[in-house]
Amino acid sequence: DGGITQSPKYLFRKEGQNVTLSCEQNLNHDAMYWYRQDPGQGLRLIYYSQIVNDFQKGDIAEGYSVSREKKESFPLTVTSAQKNPTAFYLCASSISLDRSTDTQYFGPGTRLTVL
């Protein structure tokens, strides 16, 4: 069963704590992405990765960090430096960043709430 998974679905964090959101795909895609979605807002790009061991900052990378040690995995860490972390986080993947094939497949999302 191919797809992209995110865990957990709901996550609660105390202020000042770092938290890591998991994203795994078995679609053999090279490119992976992290987005944040707030009510009334579109998808805002946090980080993206074209290949293993390489990633680039998106529009709102401050307070976040990522790693891409394996093709299948692209975890996102929300650090205590992120001032307003409560949001819906979406992970996505695509075959590559080649423009003609950049259809994105999204995971089910993780809703993070800071208490």
Add this chain to the structure above:
Amino acid sequence: SQKIEQNSEALNIQEGKTATLTCNYTNYSPAYLQWYRQDPGRGPVFLLLIRENEKEKRKERLKVTFDTTLKQSLFHITASQPADSATYLCALGSNQAGTALIFGKGTTLSVSS
């Protein structure tokens, strides 16, 4: 800076009518445009892609147009059904290497029976 706007936050129509959603953009020359559907609490799902040299694309009850002169894409759902109720997102793509998609805020469609 690049800007992408979807005509309204919410659109309410009656079952059986055609829903038309608009995506406008400025300060950008996309090589292609995509439309996604998002249900509450879930990730978006890809629907259609249209390239800059294509005027129209169809898929079942869905039709997308792309006018690079007007800098606008229209997304139509014909014979709409309550099951079509969702948020629809447009996204712009570039041929520039290493450039990710730019998403609009979405339009929430409600189809009443």
